[in-house]
Amino acid sequence: MCNKHLMVVLIILAFDLAVATDSGLETTQAGGGLENRPQRDVSCRNHQEYPHDNICCLSCPAGSYVKSACTSAHERGTCENCDFDTYTEHDNGLLQCLKCTKCRPDQEIVARCTNTQNTECQCKAGRFCAPDQACEICKKCTICKDDExxxxxxxxxxxxECKRQLSTSSNKSAGAVAAVLVLIAGSTVIVAFLKRKKKFVGEQDSQNPSEMEKVVVDSGSGLSDEEMQNKLNGRLYDSPLLEQAQAVGQQALANKEKETKQGNSFTSTAHSSPASLPTLPSAPLPAPYPHPRPVSPSHPNTRDDDLPRKKLVPLNGDKSLTDCFSYFEEVDVHFHNRFFRRIGLNDNAIKNRENLQPEDRVHQLLNVWLEKVGMEASINDLIAALLHLNQRLSAENIIAKAISEGHFEYEGKQPRDESQL
Incomplete structure (x- = not known):
C-alpha cells in the first residue's frame, strides 16, 4: 500500500516538472525572484518612459523627439528640438516630430502651430462643421425661411436651428385674402392689356389704307389707280404686324398734328395738282428697325470673344485661386454638370456629390479639379469654360470680384496716366 502511494506522488512531481519546462520559465531562483525575464514582461511607466532593447528609457519632453535612445535603464537618451512646422504635444519616445496641420481654404486659423501645439482651425463665418462628423468641408449655414x-x-x-411658425386662423384668412387680391389684380391687368391691344388694332384697322398709302400715280406704269393702290397696301402687311402697327400709329399722330398746324392750305394744294388723288397724303411705309435689338449676356448667340480675353495673373500665388472659389457659387445650377465636365471632371466625380448643397458642391468639385490639374490650374480656364457655356454675366461678375478683392489683375496692366484724365 505504501509503495502505491509513493508511486502516485512521483508521477505528480514528474508532471509538474514537465509543465514548468514547456512554459519556458527558469526554475533557478536568485534572491527570491526569477532571472532572465522575457522582454514582454518589461513594463515602463506610462508617459514617463518608453521601451528600448528590453530596457526602459526616460521620454523626451514635449517639443522634442528621440534622436538616440538610452543605453542604461531609466536614463534619458539624446533629445532634439522639433524643426519649424513640426511639433510634439507631450513627453514622448517618438523618432521624429509630427507635421503641423494646414487649415483648408474654407477654414480660418484660431491658433498657429508651435513646437508643442498643433494648428487650431475652425470654419469661417457663415459655415459650420459638426464635431461628430467627418469634416471634409465646412457646410454653409442654413437660412430660415419666411414661415420659420x-x-x-x-x-x-x-x-x-429653425422652427416652423404655427399658422393661426387670422394668418390663413389673410393669406386667402391676399391670394384673391393677387388673382383679381392679375386678371385686371390681363383684361386691360387685351382691351388696349384690341383698341389699338381697331384704330389701325379703322384707318383706311387707301388714305395712308395714296400717292401720285404714274400714268406710264400701265396699272390702274385701284391696282396701284392695292399693290402699295399689300406692302404694308408684308412686315411683322406689331412693328408695322406701332410705326404707322406714330406716323399717323405726327401727320395729324402737322395737318392741324397747316390748316386748309394742305388740302388746297392737293386739289390744285391734276395728277394727285383727291385725298390727304398718307404716311410713308414704316422702315424696318435700323439696328438689331441688344443681346442679353446669357443669350445663346453671344460669342466667347465678346468679353475681353486679357489673361488674369494671381497676386498671392496659389492662394489667389482658392480664395476665388466661393465666387463661382453664383453660377446657375442648371449649368453645373456641363461646367464641371468642361473643366475636365468625369461624371463619376460629379455624380458622387450631387446630393450636396449647390454651394458646397461647387466648392468641393473645384477642389477636386485643383488636385487633378495641380500646378497648371488657372482661373482663366474656369472663365473660358463659363464663356463657352454662354454664361457671360457670371464670368464678368467673377472677374470683377477677383480684381476688386485684390486676388488677380490683368496681365501687362499699365499704371494709369494722369495726363490722359
Whole structure:
C-alpha cells in the first residue's frame, strides 16, 4: 500500500516538472525572484518612459523627439528640438516630430502651430462643421425661411436651428385674402392689356389704307389707280404686324398734328395738282428697325470673344485661386454638370456629390479639379469654360470680384496716366 502511494506522488512531481519546462520559465531562483525575464514582461511607466532593447528609457519632453535612445535603464537618451512646422504635444519616445496641420481654404486659423501645439482651425463665418462628423468641408449655414423662426444661431460647430411658425386662423384668412387680391389684380391687368391691344388694332384697322398709302400715280406704269393702290397696301402687311402697327400709329399722330398746324392750305394744294388723288397724303411705309435689338449676356448667340480675353495673373500665388472659389457659387445650377465636365471632371466625380448643397458642391468639385490639374490650374480656364457655356454675366461678375478683392489683375496692366484724365 505504501509503495502505491509513493508511486502516485512521483508521477505528480514528474508532471509538474514537465509543465514548468514547456512554459519556458527558469526554475533557478536568485534572491527570491526569477532571472532572465522575457522582454514582454518589461513594463515602463506610462508617459514617463518608453521601451528600448528590453530596457526602459526616460521620454523626451514635449517639443522634442528621440534622436538616440538610452543605453542604461531609466536614463534619458539624446533629445532634439522639433524643426519649424513640426511639433510634439507631450513627453514622448517618438523618432521624429509630427507635421503641423494646414487649415483648408474654407477654414480660418484660431491658433498657429508651435513646437508643442498643433494648428487650431475652425470654419469661417457663415459655415459650420459638426464635431461628430467627418469634416471634409465646412457646410454653409442654413437660412430660415419666411414661415420659420430662428431658434439657435449658426456656430462653427453647429448649424442654424429653425422652427416652423404655427399658422393661426387670422394668418390663413389673410393669406386667402391676399391670394384673391393677387388673382383679381392679375386678371385686371390681363383684361386691360387685351382691351388696349384690341383698341389699338381697331384704330389701325379703322384707318383706311387707301388714305395712308395714296400717292401720285404714274400714268406710264400701265396699272390702274385701284391696282396701284392695292399693290402699295399689300406692302404694308408684308412686315411683322406689331412693328408695322406701332410705326404707322406714330406716323399717323405726327401727320395729324402737322395737318392741324397747316390748316386748309394742305388740302388746297392737293386739289390744285391734276395728277394727285383727291385725298390727304398718307404716311410713308414704316422702315424696318435700323439696328438689331441688344443681346442679353446669357443669350445663346453671344460669342466667347465678346468679353475681353486679357489673361488674369494671381497676386498671392496659389492662394489667389482658392480664395476665388466661393465666387463661382453664383453660377446657375442648371449649368453645373456641363461646367464641371468642361473643366475636365468625369461624371463619376460629379455624380458622387450631387446630393450636396449647390454651394458646397461647387466648392468641393473645384477642389477636386485643383488636385487633378495641380500646378497648371488657372482661373482663366474656369472663365473660358463659363464663356463657352454662354454664361457671360457670371464670368464678368467673377472677374470683377477677383480684381476688386485684390486676388488677380490683368496681365501687362499699365499704371494709369494722369495726363490722359
Amino acid at each position: 423662426v430662428k431658434v439657435r444661431n449658426c456656430t462653427t460647430i453647429s448649424n442654424t
